[in-house]
Amino acid sequence: MRVGIAEYRTARGPAVLRASGLGSCLAIVLYDPRRALGGMAHTLLPGGRGQDEVSNPVKFADLAIELMLKDLVGMGAERQALVAKMAGGANMFASDFLSLVDGIGVRSAHSAREVLSRLQIPLLGEDIGGNRGRTVEFDLATGHLLVHFARDKTRLCL
Amino acid sequence: MLLDQMPDVQRDALKEVSNIGVGHAATALSKMIGRRIELFVPRVLVTPLADVPACLGGAETLMAGIFLRILGDARGSIMLLFPQASASRLCGILTGCEQELLENQVAVSSLKEVGNILASAYLNALGDLIGKKLLPSVPCFAYDMAGALVDTLLVEVGRKSDLALMVETEFGGEIDSDTSIRGHFFLIPDPETYEAFFSVATGD
Numbered sequence: 001m002r003v004g005i006a007e008y009r010t011a012r013g014p015a016v017l018r019a020s021g022l023g024s025c026l027a028i029v030l031y032d033p034r035r036a037l038g039g040m041a042h043t044l045l046p047g048g049r050g051q052d053e054v055s056n057p058v059k060f061a062d063l064a065i066e067l068m069l070k071d072l073v074g075m076g077a078e079r080q081a082l083v084a085k086m087a088g089g090a091n092m093f094a095s096d097f098l099s100l101v102d103g104i105g106v107r108s109a110h111s112a113r114e115v116l117s118r119l120q121i122p123l124l125g126e127d128i129g130g131n132r133g134r135t136v137e138f139d140l141a142t143g144h145l146l147v148h149f150a151r152d153k154t155r156l157c158l
Numbered sequence: 159m160l161l162d163q164m165p166d167v168q169r170d171a172l173k174e175v176s177n178i179g180v181g182h183a184a185t186a187l188s189k190m191i192g193r194r195i196e197l198f199v200p201r202v203l204v205t206p207l208a209d210v211p212a213c214l215g216g217a218e219t220l221m222a223g224i225f226l227r228i229l230g231d232a233r234g235s236i237m238l239l240f241p242q243a244s245a246s247r248l249c250g251i252l253t254g255c256e257q258e259l260l261e262n263q264v265a266v267s268s269l270k271e272v273g274n275i276l277a278s279a280y281l282n283a284l285g286d287l288i289g290k291k292l293l294p295s296v297p298c299f300a301y302d303m304a305g306a307l308v309d310t311l312l313v314e315v316g317r318k319s320d321l322a323l324m325v326e327t328e329f330g331g332e333i334d335s336d337t338s339i340r341g342h343f344f345l346i347p348d349p350e351t352y353e354a355f356f357s358v359a360t361g362d
Binding site (some may be wrong): 004006007020021022023024025035044045046054055056058090092094131132133134135151152 | 197203206207208210211216217220223225297298300301302303304305306307308309310312316317319320
């Protein structure tokens with residue numbers, strides 16, 4: 001199942017959730033291992049709290065996590081059993097000159113960590129930053145988050 | 159103004175403006191590499207953020223991207239995307255030998271310079287048309303999945319909007335041959351300065 005930018009999806013194992021071509025975007029997954037129930041959010045920006053017009057809250061890392069959590073609990077996930085992983089947040093066009101976009105991915109990851117810590121959801125693994133694009137696959141049967149790097153054809157498993 | 163209700167007259171004006179801009183850019187490229195460059199009909203795309211990578215030929219397609227910010231009286235981004243083979247050929251023409259994109263600083267610098275020259279030609283023409291001073295930032299280069307490259311564009315757009323407005327023009331040289339060079343030129347205005355880019359349509 002494809003998860004596009006500013007979207008989140010929830011599903012049960014053995015489904016696989018996939019977000020392709022992540023640059024500065026962040027993929028955050030929440031998972032209830034006992035029920036093989038989880039979700040993936042594909043976010044674009046760091047904190048959305050305090051924005052005047054939050055049209056689609058899922059584009060913000062913090063608000064996406066809160067919405068996905070609510071959805072998962074509604075589907076029968078046990079709040080205390082939930083764990084999180086995340087990947088993405090690269091700086092594709094590393095440059096001293098573009099302070100506007102510089103480090104947005106890292107800021108998104110920071111915002112996600114903050115909200116996870118506040119919600120007391122343990123963050124079991126992360127692969128953040130760098131300057132390579134990522135495609136991530138979340139296997140709901142196992143809870144593994146597989147990170148592919150297309151440019152040099154390597155991958156790692158969180 | 160709501161983007162999904164953009165009147166046809168503004169769409170047409172944007173296409174025309176971009177066509178003229180890319181025309182100037184193509185002439186500059188043509189002089190640089192000594193090939194005739196043709197332009198395809200421009201497209202004005204108004205799409206949800208999630209659909210942008212698909213508009214660029216798929217999120218996972220490897221592309222060479224040159225990214226510049228537009229500075230001055232109106233703001234936005236310019237992205238030039240070249241498929242891998244075209245980027246290598248272009249480097250070959252500019253530097254004298256076909257290069258592995260990532261390994262070679264000369265190849266990367268030559269592609270950045272292409273971006274700089276094309277963006278400058280485009281922005282000069284566009285600025286004259288809309289009566290604004292537009293300057294390109296220093297170009298940045300990356301070679302990676304198209305989806306990962308466009309995230310950078312969407313960050314600015316996404317702050318204010320759930321829809322992305324992009325004006326795309328495809329261009330190419332010797333497009334029917336094995337040595338064709340094809341590229342895509344994208345103008346992505348920042349939502350705060352849409353009005354400036356549209357002023358050409360309303361005559362303000």
